[in-house]
Amino acid sequence: MHRSTSAVRRACAVGTTVALVGLTTGLGIMTATAASAAEPLDTTQPVVTEETPAPAPAPTDEPAPSDSPAPADETPAPQVPSEEPTTPATTEPAAPVSPAPTETPAPEATAKPTATPKAGVTVQAEDATVTITGKPKVGSLLSAVTTGFDSDLGYKYEWKDRDGLVLSKTATYEVDPTDVRTTITVAVTGTLPGATETTTVTSDATAPVTQDPAFLDTSGTPTTVGASPEHPLELSATAGDAFSHVFRAQGSPTPTYALAWFDPDDAELAEEYPEDDYAPEDQLPEGLAFDASTGELSGTTTDAYDWEFAVTATSGTESVTQYVSLTVEAGAAAGILVTTTDRAGLFEDEDFGDRLFWIIEPDGSVITLGGPVGYAEGGRPTIEQGGTLIVAGGLVDRWANPIGLLDDDAPVLMPTVTSDVASDVIAPDPDAGDYGVVDVTFPHASVHNLTVASGDFATSFAVDVQPTAVAPVVAPKPVPAAAPVAPVTPANTGGQLAYTGSDATGALPWALGLLVAGAGLVGARALRRRHAQR
Structure with missing residues (x-):
């Protein structure tokens, strides 16, 4: 009709x-x-x-x-x-x-009045439409938009997933995590203009539901820990012990993982100097490796230090970053690492480029640092006759990691320093005695053997005291000789001093402490490099 x-x-x-x-x-x-x-x-x-x-x-x-x-x-x-x-x-x-x-x-062309049906004209069901607006992504709000219905008579909605499961019967639907990877449709039931019965129209299905990546904690709950460098995820390991941590993230498509820079400055340097092949993997301690396919960081490291890096999880076009601080603690104490240098000008020198430091391992082997040497295995601490060596000792593990160096609350080691030459003068350093630093003055030229001990551990090493031309001339002078000789003799009977502390209040005791700690750390890293090459 x-x-x-x-x-x-x-x-x-x-x-x-x-x-x-x-x-x-x-x-x-x-x-x-x-x-x-x-x-x-x-x-x-x-x-x-x-x-x-x-x-x-x-x-x-x-x-x-x-x-x-x-x-x-x-x-x-x-x-x-x-x-x-x-x-x-x-x-x-x-x-x-x-x-x-x-x-x-x-x-x-002029006989289709579907857009604005006139009264009394029946509109076919296919003239009515329903579309879904909003991104099919977890957390997004989807809305049903209809055309061709008599809006004054109201609608009924039914949201379904790909399997036909009813999700909601409201005009909008917030995508749930359980909807990941499925598609969603909405059926709208309404009355067409001029009709007496209702008509149901179903929308096209959405694309499969996606989910932005988010890191999960150990319980599987999304977490914001490590979302910024100021509040990193804190992990800990022990030198010599196996370590494993799996970075997990939710998301659809399935997230992929990668190491990233913790410090933007490092990223800029890597771009500026590509020939150095500096990569985010270089932020990890030696012995640990990151598996990008599983997000697992694992291995065994002997580098006790604070390490910082970042991990990204990417799903589709979206990425999230977790910043990490990994503290590798030293292992069990295995001996005493000794650091020594000439005290002359130590507090006055602003440039230590010409100064030599000696690092003595628990087994007595020596590493020479600084000056024209730079870094050399071997050598012997050397001092002129009448000079003073400043000696600091600290407990280390079997890989030469200083114990307690990263712990502000760790007690300061107060070692006992002895010499096989009775005339050597041993006393707490007036500026850094509170840091367990000891001065050893050598009035006589020869090879002197010093021992630094604490508890069950001791480290011995030889010192080459070289004669000076003025030393024999200075001794006969009555006035200058009387002053230094009087305190040296009683303070050195037996050639040792059991250090029990010092009340010295020098102007820069902290400077010496940091200097010695820094030299010890450089020496420790050098030792680890040497052990790794063996």
Whole structure:
């Protein structure tokens, strides 16, 4: 019925158009106006509803008065008899004869009122639509947008996943983590304009639901720990012990992992000097490796230190970073590491480039640092006759990691220093005695053997005291000799001093402590490099 009614309307429209064109081209504008007064459109309208009177206009060429409707309709005709009224009378009936109802394609473009349906016109269900707005991502809000329904009559909603499970019956839906990797549709039930029954329209399915990556804690709960360098994730390990930590993150697609820079400055340096091949992996202590496929950091390291690095988890186009601080504690105490240097000018020197330091391992082997040497395995602490060596000792593990160096609360080692030469003067350093630092002065030139001990551990090493030209001359002087000799002799009976502490209040005791600790740390790293090459 819908299509046949449309065809009739098209036939009428074509017939009317043909009649108007004929009048306009055959009679001129004025004739067309007069002809339109005869209302040829009205003659076509009855043809649509009552098709039997269609041949009646033909006899109007001569017996027009015999038909009562014709004189009534053609009352204007006598007004234009001189202008050949027979011609329009002949063309009038031609218009309904020549309509081409079969030419349906031309009017179809104007016969679809689906966008704004008129009252009384039935709209097909396919004219109504529902679409989903919002990203199909966990935490996002999806909304159903409808067209073609009578909004005044309300809607019913039903959100479903790919398996047909009903998720919600509200106008919006917040994507849940359980929806990851599935698709979502929404069905809207409403009334079409002019209809009495409801119609249900279902949207297209969304893309598979994704989830932004987020790191998880040990319980599997998303965490923000380590979200910034100021509040890193803190991990700890012990030198020599196996270590493992798995970085886990949720997300869809499945996250991939990678090491990243902790400090942006390091990233800039790596870009500025690509020839150095400096990579984020270099932030890890030797012995630990990161598996990007599983997110596991594992291995065994002997580098006791504070290490900082970062890990990223990437899902699709989204990434999240976790900053990490890994503290590797020293292992069990295995001996005493000794650091020594010439005390002369120690507090006055601003540039230590020419100064030599000696690191003595628990087994007595020596490493020489600084000056023209730089770094060399071997050597022997050397001092001029009458000079003073400053000696500091600390407990280390078997890999030469200083014990307690990273712990501010660790007690200061107070070692006992002895010499095999009775004339050597051993006393707490006046500036750094509180840090367990001891001074040893050598009045006589020769090879002296010192021992630094604490508890069950002791480290011995030789010192080369070289003679000076002025030493024999200085001794006979009565005034200068009397002052230093008097305190040296009683303070050195037996050639040892059991250090029990010092009340020295020098101006820069902390400077010496840091200096010795720094030299010890450099020495420890050097030792680890040497052990690694063995």
